[in-house]
Amino acid sequence: MTKVYDLDTPSVTIDLDRLEKNIKRVQEMVSAKGMKNRPHIKTHKIPDIAKMQLAAGASGLTCQKLSETEVFVDAGLTDDILITFDIVGEKKTEHLMRLADRVNKLTVVADNETVVRGLSEAGVRHGKDVPILIECDVGFGRNGVQSPEAALSLARLAMNLPRVKFEGVMAFPTVGEKAVSFLSGALELFKAEGIPVPVVSGGGTPALLSLGDFPMVTEHRPGTYVFNDVMMVHSGIATWDDCALTVRATVVSLPTGDRGIIDAGSKALTREQYYVKNFGKVVEYPGAVVNNMSEEHGMIDFSGSETRPKVGDVINIIPNHCCVCINMHDKVFGIRGEDVEIEWPVAARGKLT
């Protein structure tokens, strides 16, 4: 059996014990609140891991783009998928309808009239209903209608157009008071108008910490929890021991007493920083800081570390953001201890359309 130290560098390893534990733990957290769990596959992009999530009790999957969805459908995951991205233009609505023919239930979101009308027209062209959720901007400042009233108005449009079926509302991330009041307000408004809202879809791994604030949520869409990363540890939802994904890299140079260079740069780890001014956590040298990167070079400041590696040593980096990190790699290696149990192609890597 291939051993982890036989792998060329840089390469991504997934600790299978931690992966399995993460999947089980979060499924239990969501189920305990009486919510359905609809994990977002954008974190792993690997059909086998989606199958593990479904086997653990997930009620369906979340995908972000059509070409990404197609990879999972091709892998036989054809029961229940939600695409949380506005589908715009006839080229894309045609792609959606081809996928819808292969999935038992394929739901999409919409946050504006153009999208709702385009979905209706596609449904009419194909004689097929298109279930939709209205995306609400509950504080993140990305997509979404800006008020409960706007959600109601767009839902009414959907109800009045042929072939689109209003099924509920969707938000990301479901954290904070603004999100609570937006969703509560929208549900009151729909109730007052006598419009049923069967689905209230919430999202985010850090949002697992405040599921209790959102009793109106019927399903939750966590993604990052399968692997966790520096961001998740900083959010409080995971510890370093819950981080399943690391990038193995070789120390190729120690040009000064404190500076080390590894063969993993922004092409292996990405340039995600968020709230940490550091490009990842060095597992073996807790005092070290990945303080700069080029495409193929990671620069590590060892001044805060009592020990130093030598040229040729392999070290492990936990990335700041595992979802974007795995997207840089064609394959990852599932390990248990020193054994490489499985090599997974990152099947939906780079699926942008």
Add this chain to the structure above:
Amino acid sequence: MTKVYDLDTPSVTIDLDRLEKNIKRVQEMVSAKGMKNRPHIKTHKIPDIAKMQLAAGASGLTCQKLSETEVFVDAGLTDDILITFDIVGEKKTEHLMRLADRVNKLTVVADNETVVRGLSEAGVRHGKDVPILIECDVGFGRNGVQSPEAALSLARLAMNLPRVKFEGVMAFPTVGEKAVSFLSGALELFKAEGIPVPVVSGGGTPALLSLGDFPMVTEHRPGTYVFNDVMMVHSGIATWDDCALTVRATVVSLPTGDRGIIDAGSKALTREQYYVKNFGKVVEYPGAVVNNMSEEHGMIDFSGSETRPKVGDVINIIPNHCCVCINMHDKVFGIRGEDVEIEWPVAARGKLT
């Protein structure tokens, strides 16, 4: 013939007229100084474009990693390649030797004793000479020996070991007074010791502006000039009209009066910021700012723009850093006017080892 507006989004287009002009212009700039031009293929990762560079007069190619080099060798580019990265460990030196069997001249760099010794041992194992350049840190704070004396010392080690052939020095980027004095100092030292230094390899596209400060440089390694990007325009080496690569994206939502959302996020454009607090230039809306991103969403602030797009419009983004942008895409489209003349696989995309 496919038209550019038939392309799904997000997708990368290369303006072929601009690409050809960029290749010609920089070849002339380098040749005019009596230097050889050894373009770095990390910008495009496409063998056909390397062939255009060689046809325009380039004397060889630069690659960063072994697996990347292999793609170009497989495409028949087997004359003269320099790999500007420390090759560490027997797995990698064996890979290097397999490639060396297929290339007329394959040179590598080294900045420490472990690397030089590993290359010597590989050369001995295979009965094959390994030409090397000593990498010098002339101010960038990445790899490289830290002084002219250290360069001499490592060169002497190389000269005393079997099968490694000292051929000169290499630096990146060759800009600024520190770089001038480091390289001048090193060459004086080598001269005083009677050691010939046939190759002084400089690099960087912005460094093309100060080639005249580096008369000692024998070959220059520009990369980004083939496409250019926001960074290159800010450096003064290119204008917006020299930018050949854009990411086409669709406006999928306008949630507020000023906020627009496109279907290209960090997975299409990357999170490179450098000195511009903005993730790319919106060609059609010069006053707009790509002020935030998620993996699949680009958030654009249109408050500084007099006009607004509508949902469904396609816009073009010039990325901050084209080299990392193209690495996110499996293929790019070469266009002339509205015509898509060629579809190129990004053959060396994701080659990290």
